[in-house]
Amino acid sequence: MAAVTLKAVATKIGRTHANLLHHFGSAAGLHRALAEDIAATVSASISEAIGKRRRGEASERDVVDAMFDAFHAERVGELIGWVALTRQREALEPVIDTIRTIVEDFRVSSDTRPMDRVTLGLVLMAIGDSLAGDEVAGATGLPREAVRDDAVGLIKGIVGDSSN
Template identity: 70%
Template sequence: MKMIRRRQSPDDARAAAVEAAHGLLIEEGVAAVTLKAVASRIGRTHANLLHHFGSAAGLHRALAEEIARRVSASITAAIASRRRGEATPRDVVDAMFDAFARDRVGELVGWIALTRQREALLPVTETVAAILADFRAAGDPRPMDRVVLGLVLLAIGDSLVGAEVAAATGDDPMVVREIAVAQIGALLS
C-alpha cells in the first residue's frame, strides 16, 4: 500500500523544520543543525528546506527567532511575577538562566557569531530590546539597561561554559546566579 503524504502549508512546513532544528540543537548541539539533518528528521528534502529558508543561515535565523520567543516568554512571565510581588530577583535570574540553558542559547549565539551570520542574531537582540522596553514602559527609572546587559551576558556565558568554568574555580555552578543577583542589587541601589 502506498502512503499518501498530506501537503503542508508553508507555515506548517517551516514550523516543523524549526521544531526539528530545535530538537537537534538540544540533543546533539548546534553543529548537528544542518539542512540535511533537519530534512531527514521531518521526511523532507534538502531542496524543500532551501525553498522555505533560502540557506542554512535562514534556518539558523528561524531557529533563533523561535528560541528568542520561548526565552522571552519565560523571562517576561518572571518579571511580571516580580512586579506583582510574587517573585524575588533570584526567581527572575533563575528563570532567565534556566531558559538560556534549556534552549542552549549560548551555543546558538556562539555558533551564529563565529560563523559570521550576525543578521541571525537579530531575533536575540530584538528580544533583549523588548525586555528593556517593557521596563521603560512601566516607568521604571532605574538603570535597567545595565541590569539587562549584565544578566544577558552572564546567562549566555553560563549556558555555554558555566559548569566547566565553575568546576575550574571550585565553585558550585549556581554561584553565578548569586553573582547576578548581587549585580542587580549593586546596579539598582
C-alpha cells in the same frame, strides 16, 4: 548549529531538501528561524518572571533563575558561539530583539533606574553560564549556583534592594 543543514534537518524530519529550501530559502534562513524560535521561548519565560516580580509573586532570584534556566535550556550560549565563529551576525537579530524586549519589560514607564545596565550584566552572565557554566564553576571550586547569587547582587547593586 553548524550541523543544522537543510539536508540534515530534512532527513531528520522526513522531508525533502527541496521542501525545506522552499520554506526557508537557504540554510541561513533555517538558522534564522531556529534563532527566532529560541529567542521567542527565552523571551516568554523571562517576561513571565518579570511580570510575576512586578506583582510581588516572585523575587529577583526567581527572575534570574528564569533567565539562566531559559538560556541554558535553549542553549543560547552555543547559538551565540556559533554566530561568532561563523560570522553570521544576521542570525543574532532575533536574540538582539529579545534583549531589547527584556530591557523594555524590566523598565516600567515611570522607572528611571538603569535597567539597561541590569539587562546587559544579566544577559552576559547568562550567556557565559549557558555556554560553560559547569566547567568554569568547577575550575573555581564554586558551585554553579554562585553565579546566580552574583547576578542577584548585580541587580541590587545597580537598582537597589527592593526587599526592604
